[in-house]
Each structure stands twice: as structure tokens, then as C-alpha cells.
Amino acid sequence: MSVGALPRFRAENIRSMLRHGLITVAFCCFIAAALAITQHGDWGAQMVYSLSIGLISWLFIDVGRLLISGHREILWPTGPWGYLLVAGGVLVGFLGGNAIGDAWTHQPLLNFSSFEERRLATTIIITLTATICMCFFFYSLGRSKHMRSQIELAQRNATEARLKLLEAQLEPHMLFNTLANLRVLITADPPRAVAMLDRLNNYLRMTLSGSRALAHPLSAEFERLADYLELMSVRMGARLRYTLDLPEDLRDTPVPPLLLQPLVENSIRHGLEPKVEGGRIAVTARQDAGRLVIEVSDTGVGLDANQPAPSGGSGFGLEQVRERLATVYGDQGRMSLATAPAGGTCTTLSFPLPPLA
């Protein structure tokens, strides 16, 4: 297997490794300079020792972490392996670096006994501290980069969800068919065309601004449903009949905007549109023991027939309603799906009524 084929050795990781190497070199030069000044030692020898130890540790640890970290996002081995790697890096760097340094200064190889004890201890401490600091630094660097990418991902997901919602509402087939109908009406029945245009206007305005408002009265929600259903019944003709039933005393109850829209849309798309003879949609609201209960029922093809078409979007619509209920009402909001008595689908939402002002 070629090294290039391993995803962890992809160019981006090699680049970050080389960057680490450069920082290491700079750091080693700094240590060597500090040592040379404080100990009045030989600049060249200090440089060789320092660079050899640093670069060997760096190579060992950086290559090692790529090799044993597998495909993790933060390219660092977890648990004891991480510590072992650093320890290994320190040891190999210390021994190897000293060997090279000794060869450079023509001292006997790794003859630690020739060192004064204090100098040996200093070297070990410097190597250890420097390596651990650098490792921690690089690890934090990698982790913060990973965190940043996670945050970006989350933001992208949120944006995508909003877009998907908008796309579901402004489904091109719905939009273009509506416009095509409108075009026919403009010449055939201008007053009806104007009425339809107003409905479309309301529908679009609500869809485009709906995600921003937190709540609106239930009566407004029902009016928007009426807009949508009226648009659809121009398109479907006699195949769509509908009733909206909102008791007077519930008109001002605040509800999240466009909460019911996906349910009615599901009823049409997955219930009535596939059914040759069409059918009826009924939306009712009532009060039940301090809770608001809203029912969307249709006489379409029914639940079972819906299920094999999750790609059609019903899954997304329902999921969306469920999520919004959970966000606004917590575990007090409920949604259930059932087979309607007439054979279609009946979706029931219920949540606590806000106390009367």
C-alpha cells in the first residue's frame, strides 16, 4: 500500500506535520541559544544537540500519532497510547539526539558518565519539558481546529434544515403548477385569477417570513391553511374538498406559525393526490381539559400506503412538526398518527393551552 493512499497521510496532514516541524526547529534554536548563553557553551554543539533531540522527537511523535490514531478527526491516539507515544518520543529523541551530538563533538557515544550530573539532569529536564509542552501545544492546536470544524458543521446543518423546510414549502411542482393555473385563469376568469393571486401572495409571504416569528393566533394559522387549500383546490378541482373548523373562543390562542401546514400538505400529497377520485380534508380545533387539540384528517389512501415513500418528503414534514412541538412545549406537546375512520389518515396534535390573559 502506498503511503499516499492512506487518508491520514493525505497532503493536509503532512502539511500540518511539516508546520509542527518548523515550529520545533524554531523552538530548538531558542533552547540552544538560551543554553549557549547561560552555560557559555559552544553554540554549534548546543545547536546540534538541541536540533537532533527536537527533530527526532518530533518525527517519532508526529509520524507515530498519524500511524496509530487511525481515522479519528483529532489525529491523536487516545488514552495510554498518547502518553506512551510522548514517552517514547522523549526517550528516542534524547538517546538519538545525544548520540548525534556526541558524534559531532567527538565525544564517546552516549557516555553519560562523562557528564556532570547536573548537566545531565538539566538536559533531561529540558528535553522532557520541551517535548511535553510542544506535544500539548500541537494537540490543543489540532483539537481547536477540530472544534472549529464541528461548529462549522453544526451551522451548516442548521442552515440546511432551514433551506430544506423552505424547499418543502416552495416545492417547484406546486409553485409552477399554481402559476400555470393562474395563467389560465387570467384570460378565462379574471376575478378568480385575482382571488387566486391574493391567496398565493399570502401563502408566499407566510412561508418566507414564517420561520422568523415565534407565534401567531390560531385564526391566522387557519387563514393560511385556507390560502393553501384554496390554491390546491383550484388546481385539483372537484377532487379536493375541505372544511376548516375553528371555534370562536380559540381564535386568539397563540401557536407556532405554519405548524399545521406540513400536515395538510402531507394529507394532500400522500393521501389525496395519489387517489384517483380525490377526497376530503378536515381540520378541526377543540379544547379538551386545558389542552388545545388539533386534528387534521383526510379520506386519502391511508397510512400504510404512505410508508413506502419516505423519499417523498412525508418523513421530513412530520419530523419537523414533532421537533417544533418539542421545542415549544417540551414533553407537553403530543402528536399521533392514526388511520381515520373513513380509511385515510388522521393526525392529532395536542398541547397545553396558555392561561387566559
Next chain:
Amino acid sequence: MNPTALIAEDEPLLAHALKAELGAAWPELQVLATAGDGRSAVREALRLLPQVLFFDIRMPGLDGLGAAAELADRWPTDEAPMPQLVFVTAYDEYAARAFETQAIDYVLKPVQPERLRKTVLRLQQALASQHPHAKPAAADEALERTLAQWRQLLAAAGAGAASGLPSQAARAPLKMIAASEAGGNTVRMVPIDEVLYFEAADKYIRVLTATREYLIRTPLKQLLAQLDPEVFWQVHRAVVVRSAAIGAVHRDEAGKLHLDLKGRPEKIPVSRLYAHLFRAM
């Protein structure tokens, strides 16, 4: 004799408008009927045998593609030549692009008079060249040409309709299929190499290996996008077979083709649209 047509469109206003626009662009054309769903479109077309079909792609019951595929099989070619097919759609940019260069046509809603006139011109040319004066060889050739056009049109429209679906990994051919055992609750991983054929049945697709049968719920359109077209051939609107498993092809008295598969006892019907795959070289 005036040319005849049938319109299949589930939205009454749009059906009415298309009829009116056709009346202006092609006054001689006689619209025999307007059907509101795919099933009645097939029924009416077989009863009236029109020369031109205007089919909406999205219709209740049976969509335009399905209705056309069914008509291709059931059309009585000895009574009337295969009709010219035109798809009508509100929004299908991919299909629209694919159709741009085709002989027979699509119409984008709302119907633009100029665009419709172009379509009408193509249809008139196609109908004029179609009249075979009782020469069986020429009739065969005309049928073959029409079938080839239908095949292209259905493929292009199908690709357009399927591209609306989330088609993850459309490029990478499927290796394993998670399928439930027929009549059981167990899901098995079935290696694609063992599958001899797929058959769409109602809401399911039956997955058949030499010894067993499984069920999946993916629409055939979506499944096809994930199969290697060299390995699996669609031979019928509801059947996709492993090409290497085809043992023999038989023609019955009515001229219909059937396949024998190595390792399965069933006879697999071959749709008229795909019969060209089995013409002797």
C-alpha cells in the same frame, strides 16, 4: 382524416388550457378525450386509439411514465400505429434538458404557444412519415422507430423524475441489499451477486435469488440508479434481471417475448419497449 389526440392531465384548468392552445396551434387536431388520471388515460387510449398522446408526468393512480410503459405493452399495433408521445410537466429541468434534442417532445407548463407550435410541427412530420401504405416491412420499421423514441423519452423523463430523489451513492453500484425475508420480520443482508432478478409487486420489490425470495421497499426507479446497467437489465417496467442469468428467449404465438433464467423456474415477460435487447445479432 383528421389527426386525433388524447390529453391526460389531472388538473382540470390545465387540461382545458392545453386543449385550447392545441386548438389554436393545430386546428385540425381532434382531441378525442381528456383523462384525469393514469389508469383512465390507459383505458381511454386503448379504446380510442388516438395518434398523439399528451401525458402529464405527475398524475394520480398511475403516473405518466407508468401509463406510457403500460400502453407500450398493450397497444394493438395491428389495429393502429403506436401513437406519438408528448410529456407535459410543470417542472422538470433535467428531463427538459434531456428532451431538448429529441424527436418527440415534452411541453413545459404553462404551455407557451411558440413552444407548442414547434411540438406540433414535429408531431405533424412524425405522423406524415408514419403512414405506411400497407407495407408490412415499413410498418415494422415505423413501429420500431416509435418504440425507440418512446424508450428514449421514458428514460429521459425517468431520469428527470428520479433526480428529484435523494440519490446518495448513485455512482457506486450496490454491493449488498438489506431486505426482509418474505413473510418474516428478519432483515437479511443479501449480496447483490446472488440476485437473479427484481420484480416490482405493488408496494414492494421482490428480490429473487436462486433459492430464496426477499422483499424491499425501495421504488424500482431508485433501485435502478444503484445497479450496474451492464449487469442488470430492465426487461419490463416491473422487472430487472441479471443479464448473465438469462438462459433463453422465447417468442409465443402472440409475438410476446419471455425469458428463461438459469436457476429460476419462472418465465419472465419482456416488455415491447425492451424487446430490442433480444433481437438476434
